[in-house]
Amino acid sequence: MRVLWLAPVWIALGCPLAVCADSSPGDPELARDVLPLLKTRCVKCHGPAKREGKLNLSTPLSIARGGENGEVVVPREVDSSLLWHRVEADEMPPDDPLPADERAVLQRWIAAGAKRLPTAITAQESGSDHWAFARLIEPTVPEVRNPNGARTNVDRFLLAQLDSQGLAFNPEADRATLIRRVSFDLTGLPPTPQEIKTFLDDSGADAYERMVERFLASPHYGERWGKYWLDAAGYADSNGYFNADSDRPLAYRYRDYVVRALNQDKPFDRFVLEQIAGDELSGFVPGREATREMISLLEATHYLRNGQDGSGESDGNLDEVRTDRYAALESTTQIVASSLLGLTLQCAKCHDHKFESISQRDYYQLQAVFYPAFNIQSWLKPNDRFVIANLPGEAERWEQHSQKITAEIAQLKAGFAAWARSNRPPSTVLFHDEFEDSGPRLAENWSNTAPGDDVAGGAVPVQLDSAQAPGALRQNGVLQILESGMPGDRWISTKQSFDWTPEGEGHWIQLSFDLVDNKVSAGGTPAERIAYFIALHDFNDNSPLPGGNVLIDGNPAGGAAVHVDYPGADSKTAGEFGNGKYERGHNYGLRITNVGDGKFRLDHLVDGVPDDKTLQLKTEDLPDGGFGFEYCCGRSFVVDNVLIERSVAAFNGGDIGQKITDQLQEKRKELAAAVKAKEAERGEQPGKIACVTDRSEKIPDVFLLERGNYATPKEKVQPTPLSALADAPVPFDVKQPFPGAPSTGARLAWARWLTQATSRPAALLARVQINRIWQHHFGAGLVTTVENLGASGAQPSHGELLDYLAGQFIRSGWSMKAMHRLLLKSAAYCQTSSLQPDAFKIDPDNRLLWRHRIERLDAESMRDAMLATSGQLDRHFGGPYVATSRNDLGEVIVNQSGPGANRRSLYLQQRRTQTLSLLNVFDSPTIVFNCVQRPASTMPLQSLSLLNSEFVVRQARRFAERLDREAGAQSEARVAYGFLLALARGPTEAEMRSSLDFIRIQREQYAAKADAELNAWADFCQMMLASNPFLYVE
Amino acid sequence: MGLSELTTPSHESTSLSRRVFLGHYAGSLGALALAHLLGDSASRARAETATGESSGPTIRPKAKSVICLFQHGGPSQMDLFDPKPALNKYHGQPYPGGDLEIHFDKQKGNVLGSPFKFARHGGSGLELCELLPHTARVSDDLTLIRSMNTESVDHESALRLIHSGRFLAGLPSWGSWVTYALGSENRNLPSYVVLSDPGGLPVDGERNWSAGWLPAVYQGTAFRSGRSPVLNLQTPEGVSTEARRNQLHFLEQLNRSHLERHAENLELAARLANFETAARMQTAVPGVLDISQETAETRSLYGLDNPTTAEYGTRCLLARRLVEQGVRFVQIFLKAQPWDTHSRNAESLKGLCAMTDQPSAALVQDLKQRGLLDSTIVLWTGEFGRLPVSQGADGRDHNRRGFSLWLAGGGFKGGHVHGATDDFGYEAVKDVVTVHDLHASLLHALGLDHRRLTYPHDGRPTSLTDPDVTKARLVGELFA
Incomplete structure (x- = not known):
């Protein structure tokens, strides 16, 4: 029967060792028997949180101290002990009297002298009743038998x-x-x-x-122990919270800070101080140059940002947004409490803690330490929460480097454009005006009406050869479009009419012009749009033809909107095409290609080269008509070199045109790749650090929230140490950390309070x-x-x-x-793992x-060890994460052909929703808050991974190749070397024999295959990697 | 304990890992406790100790397994399960019932009546909408809860709430809790199987079946269509059965002396046994997914002969086959969130019911005729409900204050309606059931006390319902 009631208790509280074991010899012991019993039965009412009768039965000191009725345990005098009285009389616990065996524990413990119950109740602070909250007192090193x-x-x-x-x-x-x-x-x-x-x-x-x-000095030490700290600190490369689980591209700088700090053996108190308040220690003022030390201190504060933060994706109503922000602040508070204080504080968010001497007020006072940085009222989304901190000259050097890259990219683009221009499809020129001063007057080629129309465009039509706006003026070999800003639409158009729907699939017509400038005078306003027409045929919609008057509204921000039958009420938008920005000094235009079925594709041309996004129009949209520039809204600009051409050969079906198109696509791909490489060479702007800084120097108002509800703030609270740990002599001094610091100093005060040595x-x-x-x-x-x-x-x-x-x-x-x-x-530590049956x-x-x-390798060590054994481990240190991705099967993998695929698991993307499948199946955690302890489960899916997964099979093969490479041809030597690499020892005789046997029969198995030998050795290697001696450390 | 004992209980792998894990965390379990955690009797014993909440009736647990037919997006209760004549009376008029909590508050419209007719069905006279003729057929086997509410009108939050009890991401799903508590009855199959839509994952993806901080062995295993329903199920190309057998034999030799030195270590032994289990899984999984042996009658019952119902019907049929084989928890998901009828509510419902009505009902009927319904809980639910007013012209927006769901089997009453919403179907007002109450009741049906099913994490016992905070309580009236 004991086990039946205890079963849930173990699960709930962790098994109090000897209460479970029937075989406990001798008298009951305080820590082993009595405290767990009291905790289960009494502490809910007589505990640190709810001291009914001023009695706290949770710690030896507080039991010894007794309650309002005096002491409750009198050693050796069972009958004088109030605790026993109440229990024996079935008064306590009130509704649920203790079973006989539990009573016996209490009775025997008191009768035997209440061992280990403190006799002198020291005058320590009442918070220190709990052992972990007590002062450190140097214990006497015990005598031992041997x-x-x-x-x-x-x-x-x-x-x-x-x-x-x-x-x-x-x-x-x-x-x-x-x-x-x-x-x-x-x-x-x-x-x-x-x-x-x-x-x-x-x-x-x-x-x-x-x-x-030697191992302590290894740089891999910091990776191993850094990972433990990162788990405790809740590190992840993504924001979590929402489904999007958006990226944290700069988190790696914190990861690298941690690894470096551990490799340097940075004093742990300093390590903590830096992570809580590195910015306040740094002396760094945004906008000024930084030192290496300052940068490291700023990186450290990312510790406070490891929690889930969905505020970048919040899109609900104001209440929802507030909730999302608080969730991030609460995550931070929880991680701090768990990783530094070893406490579960979050229960006190809504009410005083049930089991700990932590009040709701304590919770909000701690929250108030971090609130100045995570101010709900002046919130920064994750991507906006950064500073730029550059070393002296670093910004300038990067700027120069970046400019050089920009110039090189421009050169690549120019090269492409030049190629495209000289390799474009052969054409016939239909119209060309270079606006040479020596040429014909404007009015000979151009008009303010559309071809065939009798009504001029606009209430106040454009004057040709006039400097008076609205006017068109040819001067210095260019054409000025002089807009007046007066109401109404107007244009100038070619007098010539063109067929915009070339007959025959693959045939095309194109127009282009140079945009010399986007304003006509030095002080003028740049034109908001550079707009032009094709198929101009009618101003006031008199024409029986539908469509026409296709307006191309070129955008300085990129691309152009297309409107058919513009202007007028029946004008309709056909969409947007192109992506090139309308900037002075470039050539713009479009090409219309017949794609069959009465449809025509519009390519947007920038410097003669089609850009990516196209658009389709129909025959009826494109009646014969002129080309013209639009006048609108005070937009003046300068153009030159208007050229309209048409194909001489269809642009499809293996003819020269198609060849050019294919080549163009190829060249475009090459260009994109080259530009991408250049951009990679440019790198990120240095100095961007995702850190934590306060939002102002002034401590904001922080409130205790009734029942944790954001809508019901109660009294104001100040940043304050936890009351259970508050000692008067330890200073807690919130002040501006250094002159000019944009910070309250609350975090620094708290961190110094936490790390005060004694x-x-x-x-x-x-x-x-x-x-x-x-x-x-x-x-x-x-x-x-x-x-x-x-x-x-x-x-x-x-x-x-x-x-x-x-x-x-x-x-x-x-x-x-x-x-x-x-x-x-x-x-x-140095003893063996062997079994002592008696023990x-x-x-x-x-x-x-x-x-x-004997412990199983954790997931990361297992993967890393496989890579190390196969000789594939890439030992590079630090830097941005190696991306993981989900394949068609839903498996999360690292792209094996990408860079860094074989780096240590620490450097793989730690995305919350995308843990590497191999690691996940071996219990690598999905980080919610943080993780200081992992289960080590054993399940068939792990066996399937070891037997069948691509990763393990690949490593086994590399391992076999390594044996071939490094151990020579002799089988015995290979087997021995395989054991040494995988298990750090040689094989026993029996192991050698069974290994050689196995390799022999597998060689026969694979006899029909070309690489039978390698296959057999790969099998040997894979089984080594799958074996318990490999997976477990003794 | 020797290796021979490991092979006798039918689900040693999960039990062992549970014991191993508890060994790590909870100190010694002692021999008796260990025995309790091994084998079937252990789960049942554990289950029995967990019953008997004072506020509700004490039942002997009937249910052993769960099939959850999850209907993403928030099915419209007033158009399907919860007839409200007042809606049609006030159709097109401003909502007369006071303030409504609106998610997309700029698109709020007037009262939107339901175009569908409701009728009473079966001996119990359960009222259902005309779009659910097949569900109507099994209405005497259903408990219909009309008074559900939840805490969020955001899909992701509400999904997490109904799957894990809290709206923060990353907590253990209730399927994981159930398998953690009860283990598996078939060691060759995963105990928690997810049959997600071949068309894509639901909103929030794999997190819907995450084990959170429970050991990884308790997470849902999503079966994929195609050659490899489970990751790494295929033996690598070129490795024959013979070669594989040789491999496993050699592996055993490698492990032998290691194991001899640590004879007491169950984890090591379990790992060895798992290689054999893994090998058996390689045939068991494809086997359970092979429906070619099902009769024409069964296939037609689930609508496999109709393109509209075939896909969802196949998965409902697979759910039955899995439960039959001892799988503890099966969850079916639809892709994205089809029931999210922000526009064209009525039209969308027609299509969705045409797809899901027949197979869902077929599952209940088929389980019943095979004698499996008593031991299987079938749950049909979404994450929240919809509003009595229109969104835009003809849609309905999210509603967390009232929604409906149905349960069948597992000891729940048949032909029973529980609770009610107000006259407009907006807010649950009578016998309200929260998501946490639902969890408590489902665990109860499985013989588990939600207050006692805990797992130590982050320094405290965590549970699905966290009753101190959520006030979750078992709804005794749901049980027969």
């Missing part, structure tokens, strides 16, 4: 507990096991044959320490981080709920050890690498660390 079993104090703390169960560490693992373990632990990669050799050949007493140092908040920060480091080296945290060190989290298995390490951490100057050295040196019975989950855990 001092030789301990190498370091870490071992002594562990052995003290093992001793009490009559257990001991396993013996030290062999060197091959150790180097593989250390290599994966510190770099996430297998050791190379050279690294293995160096270690095995080192006969010095401190060979192990030297080996550890304070309680710093103790918590150190515990949280040490617990995470411990988890990554030993497989589980000293507190198994790595994300929660609060009252509702698990109890530490070795609380004093955690405090000892946290103290060491702070004293070492918050050096992570020093902590790795300390932990990796321990006998606990397994007592402690099956190895909470006491009688052996080293």
Whole structure:
């Protein structure tokens, strides 16, 4: 029956170790038995949040302190203990009396002296009742039964507990096991044959320490441990929230900052300070030049932007927009609380926390620290939230570089245009006017009426050869279109009429003119449009013909709108074509090609070259008529060289015209590729940093929201430390961080409060981080709920050890690498993973660390290790992510032929909605907020990946080729080298035998194939990669 | 525990990984607990401990599996399930019922009546619209809830709410919760299968069946049409059965000494067993998808002989085949969001009902005649409803305050109407059921207590319903 009621409790709270195990020997223990029981049964009413009777039964200190009726536990005197009285009398818990076995736990614990219940209640702040909130006190290193079993104090703390169960560490693992373990632990990669050799050949007493140092010095260390931090910090390359899951193109600079910081062993307190308030530390003022240090500090603040932020895509009503913004701010608050404080704060958004001594007010006071940067009232969308911070001269250098690229691109385009002009289809000139001063008067070629029409265009028609607007003036070899701005439409037109619908499919007619200038005088207003007509035949719609008067409205912003039968009420829009911008100094026009069925394609010509977007008109749209320039709305401009031509040969069906079209397409593609390459060479403007800065120097009004509802703000709150961690002597001083800083200083004040070396908040920060480091080296945290060190989290298995390490951490100057050295040196770390049957019975989950855990490689390490083993790993550091994409099957993959396909998984696009399928199936998380702990699941889909996925099959083949290349022709040597690469050891005799057998029979299997030998070896390699010894680290 | 014990329970792979995962997170489980988490009896035992909420009736769980026919876009309740004469009376007039919450507030029109006739059907006299003649045929097997509401008029948010209980992206879907709780009954098939529309993914894509922070093994597996319904199901080209057998044999040799050194480690053993499972999946998956053996009668029941119904009908038929094979949770999606009838509401509904009515009803009928309906929950629902006024000339806008859905099988009442909206079908007013209540009730039907089905994440026990915040409660009146 016990198990039946406990089952849901384990799932809910994490299993309180010994309550579950029927075999717990001896007296009940406080941490192991009593606290979990009280937590399950009593703490909801008598806890840190809801202290009924002023009694808090969640911590040893607060139990010892008692409640308003005095002490509740009197050691050894069961009958004098109020706690027991109430339980025995069935008064507590009120509705649900304790079962007999649980009563017995309480009774026996008190009777045996209430072990580990503090006797002297120190005068510490009441917030420090909870162990994780208490000050760090240097614990006494315990004596151990066998001092030789301990190498370091870490071992002594562990052995003290093992001793009490009559257990001991396993013996030290062999060197091959150790180097593989250390290599994966510190770099996430297998050791190379050279690294293995160096270690095995080192006969010095401190060979192990030297080996550890080599891996700590590897740049891959920062990638491995950076990834752990990035997961805790909720890093992603996309904004999440909405379906669009839009891109975060600059997030990688933060990723690279983290990797660099860890490689430099940046003190962890400083690392935290920079991420919370790097901008306020930097001294950087936007608009000025930056130093490398400033840039790094700004990059660090992207930490606060890792949460989901859909505000760039918000499109609902104002309430919805507000919700989306708050969601981003709340994400940030939650990530800070989880990754730095090890607390689940988000419950306090709507109400005081049920299990923790965190009030709703605490929540909003913390939110107020970040609110100045994420001000809901003056919000910045993700893409607008950046600064430009350039090193001295960097902006200028880039500008020069960029101008050079611009010029080179212009040259490429000019080359293309020149080619297109000299290779255009042969034509007959129908009309040409170069407006030479020596030529005929304008009025001989041009008119203010359409050909065949008797009514001049416009109420005030254009005067030809006149400088009086509206007028058309030929001067200095060009034609000035002089618009008056008077009401009404008008034009000048060729007197000549043209057939705009050339007969025969593939035949064409085209017109072009030079746009000399978009204004007529230096001070004039540039014309908003450069508009011209074709098929001009009628001004006032008298003509029986429909269509005609096709207006081409050339746009300086690009392309041209086309209106048929313009002007008049029956004028209709035919759409837009082209994309070239109407700028002075270029040649514009169009080509009309008969495409059959009474349809005509309009190509937009810029400098004689058709651009991409075309348009279609019908025969009836294009009656015979003139070509002309429109006068409208004060738009004056200058043109030259009006040329109208028609084809001599149809432009289709394998004739010369088609050939030219094909060539043109080819050339256009080449041009596009060349321009793209140039643009890539140009690169991004340097100095753009997606960072966090406050929106003003003044602290904005921040309100507590009733029930977390954005529409019901209550009292105003100030940026303030968490009350449970607030100590009077630790300063919290919000002030402008440096002169001229566009910032409130709230974040800097908070970060300094958090990292003040001897304070309680710093103790918590150190515990949280040490617990995470411990988890990554030993497989589980000293507190198994790595994300929660609060009252509702698990109890530490070795609380004093955690405090000892946290103290060491702070004293070492918050050096992570020093902590790795300390932990990796321990006998606990170096022991084997083998089974001790007796120990397994007592402690099956190895909470006491009688052996080293055996752990599956996490998803990223597995992929990286496969690449490293096959020799394909691309070890480039940093930079923008390598894009992933979803293929037809729905599988998320990296384009194998693209650059960076074989880089470490850290550098692959971390898009929330698009996790690489291979990684996803091996439990790589989809980041919602953050992730400090992953499941390691085992399922058939993983086996399918290992057996059938293109990635694994490919790596196996490369691995086989590598054996062929590097191990010579002899099979034994190849097998041995394969084992060394994949498992960091040689094969046993049995393994050698079965490997050779397997290769032999597979060779026979594939005998009919050309590459039977390679196939057989690839199979051997693939099975190595799929094997447990490869996938697990001992 | 040795390898031999691993092969006896019918779904050791998922149970094992659950145990392995719990081992990582929750400390020791002890031998007895481990036994509970292995094998069928474990799921049922776990389920039984989770029943008996004081506010509702205690039932023995009937349902073992779920088929969710998801109807994206927000089906119009007043045109399909919830007749409102007042709409036709006030048709074309300004809405007399007060303020309405309008999503596209610039396009609000007058009251829009329904052009469709409603009639009573079956022994229960359930009132349904004329567009649903087949659903009407099985009306005595349906529980029709007319008093649903939800919290968002935004498609994505509402989808996430009904699939995962919160509108933030990335949470575990309810299918994942169910498979996490109950495991699989067929180790050769994924326990949570998604049959998405071959025409494209629904809005919000794969996230609709994400496992969120539950282990990846609980995420929905989308079966694709074509050669490889599951990723990596095909043996690489050129690898014969014989060659594959040799590979697996060699792999076992490679693992053997490793396993001997860690005999107690179930995860390692499970991984070995999984290679065999994977090999069996390679035949089991194509097998379950092969409908060639179905009778002409069955095919015609689902409308496979009619181009309008054939595609959706095939997927409904596959859903039955999957459940028959012990798959725990099957979800059918339509592409995009077809029920989102912002314009031409009436015309669109005709087409959509022509496509979905017959196959949906056929599924209920077929399950029933095979004796599977009691143990299978069929849920037909969208993410929200529509408004009583027009959007533009002839459309209806989103409505989160009232919508209808139906349930069949799994212990739910037959021929039962639950709750009601106001006179215009705008707001659920009687016996209101929130999305969270729906979740609580569905879990209950599966023998699970929504307050106890939790998973530790981010330092706290998380659950589908998060009852402290959502006030989710089981709706006892829905059960027979």
